[in-house]
Amino acid sequence: MNKPQYSFSFKYAAIVTLVTAVIILSIFMPAKLSRIYDSSLLDTIQREEESSFPESFRYSLTTTERLYILSMALNNRNILQSDYAASLREKAIRTNRDDNAASFAYVENKRGPAQGEITAENAMEICYSELSAIISDALGIDGFAATNPCSQTLYSAVDMLEPQKNVSVWQIEYTSAVPPANLPFSLMEAHVDAETGKIYSFAFRMDQEVNFNEDRLAEIWLNRLNITEFENITENSPWPETTKLRKKFATDGMGHEKTVFSVGFYEGINEVFVRITN
Numbered sequence: 363m364n365k366p367q368y369s370f371s372f373k374y375a376a377i378v379t380l381v382t383a384v385i386i387l388s389i390f391m392p393a394k395l396s397r398i399y400d401s402s403l404l405d406t407i408q409r410e411e412e413s414s415f416p417e418s419f420r421y422s423l424t425t426t427e428r429l430y431i432l433s434m435a436l437n438n439r440n441i442l443q444s445d446y447a448a449s450l451r452e453k454a455i456r457t458n459r460d461d462n463a464a465s466f467a468y469v470e471n472k473r474g475p476a477q478g479e480i481t482a483e484n485a486m487e488i489c490y491s492e493l494s495a496i497i498s499d500a501l502g503i504d505g506f507a508a509t510n511p512c513s514q515t516l517y518s519a520v521d522m523l524e525p526q527k528n529v530s531v532w533q534i535e536y537t538s539a540v541p542p543a544n545l546p547f548s549l550m551e552a553h554v555d556a557e558t559g560k561i562y563s564f565a566f567r568m569d570q571e572v573n574f575n576e577d578r579l580a581e582i583w584l585n586r587l588n589i590t591e592f593e594n595i596t597e598n599s600p601w602p603e604t605t606k607l608r609k610k611f612a613t614d615g616m617g618h619e620k621t622v623f624s625v626g627f628y629e630g631i632n633e634v635f636v637r638i639t640n
Contacts (some may be wrong), residue, residue, distance in 0.1 A: 425560060425587050428529045430615030432553065432562055433622065433638035435468035435519035435529075465523050471516040471530060479556040482514035485532035489552050492561040492586060500582040501572050501634070508549035508566065510542040516556060530556035541631075545569065550633065560587055563623070565635035574627040574634070576609040583625075583636050589613055595622070 423431070475481060480488065494506040512534050521527040534552040542548040550565040577594070584592055592613040608626030615621040623638040 423527060423529065425558070426589060426614045426621065427527075427616045428555060428558070428560075429562055429587065429589075429613075429638065430619060430621045431466065431521055431527060431529050432468075432519040432531060433615075434466040434521075436553075436639045438464060438466045439468040465521065467518075467520045467522055469518055469520065471518045475516060475530070475556055479530055480532070480554075480559060482516070482532060484559075485514055485534065485554045485556065486512070488559045489534055489549070489554050489561055489564070492554075492559075493549070493552070493564060493566065496561075496564075496579070496582055496586060497634075500579040501574070503568070503570075503572065506547050506566075508545070508547045510545060510548045511537045512549055513537045531562065532556055541567070550635075553638075562587075563636055563638050565633060565637070568632045568634070571629070571632055572627070572634075574607050576607065576625045576627075579634070579636065580609070580611050580623075580625045584613065 490506065490508065493508075494504075497503050497506045513536075515533045517531055517533050519529045519531060532554045534549065534554065536542060536548065536550055541550070545567075546569050548567040550567060552564040553562040554560070555562060580592060584590065592611045594609060595612045596609045607629065608624060610622060610624045612620040612622050621638060623636060625636050627634050
C-alpha cells in the first residue's frame with residue numbers, strides 16, 4: 363500500500379518542479395537572452411541589403427503610352443510656374459482632367475537610375491547607335507559620329523493624377539554655351555528612355571545639306587519605336603516659325619488622346635530634329 367502512495371507523491375513533486383521551472387524560465391530567461399543578444403551586437407558593424415526597387419506598384423506602360431506621358435510632361439515644362447499655372451494643375455487633379463498638360467510633371471531624378479535602368483554612358487551609346495540607324499535609313503548618310511561634349515541628366519516624366527504612371531528618361535544636350543561648329547555631326551539634344559533604351563526625340567547638326575523628307579524621317583523614327591500609324595496634321599497646326607521643311611504629325615497616345623510631334627530641318631545650320639513638344 364505504501365509503494366503506490368510513494369509513487370504518486372514522486373510524480374506530483376516532479377510535476378510541480380517542472381511547472382515551477384517553466385515559470386521561472388519564462389520570467390528570467392527572455393531578459394537573459396536579450397542581454398546576451400545585445401552584447402553580441404555591441405561594437406559590431408551590421409550590414410543590411412536594401413532593395414533599390416520602390417515598394418509601390420508601377421504600371422507596365424506601352425511605348426505609345428510612354429511617349430505620350432513624356433510629351434505631355436515636356437509641354438508642361440514650358441509653362442511658367444506662375445500662380446495661374448499652379449491653379450491649372452490643382453484644378454486638373456480635382457476634376458480628373460488627364461488631358462491637361464498641367465497634370466503632368468517633368469522633374470530631375472536625383473536618385474539616379476534604378477536597378478534595370480541604363481546608365482548615362484549606356485544612354486549615350488544607345489543614342490548614337492539609334493541615330494546612326496535613323497540617319498542611314500532616312501537621309502542616306504552613313505558614319506554618324508558626334509564628337510561634341512554633351513551632358514546627361516536623368517529625369518522623370520510623371521502623370522500626377524496617377525503617379526505610378528511615370529517614365530525615366532536621360533536628357534542629353536550639348537554642354538557648350540555656343541552651338542558646336544565645323545564638325546561632321548553635332549548632337550544638340552535627345553531623350554532616351556532609361557528603361558527601354560528607345561530614343562523619343564533628338565536634334566543634330568551636319569556639315570552638309572541633305573535631300574530632306576519629313577514624312578520619311580517620321581516613318582523611320584516611329585518604326586524604331588515599333589509604331590506604324592501616324593497622320594499629318596500640319597495644316598491644322600500653324601507654325602510660329604517660317605522654316606519650310608517642317609511638318610507636324612500625330613500618333614496614338616494614351617486612352618483617346620494623341621501624341622503630337624514635329625519633324626523638320628533648319629536650312630543654313632543644317633539641323634535635323636524630331637520633337638514631341640507641341
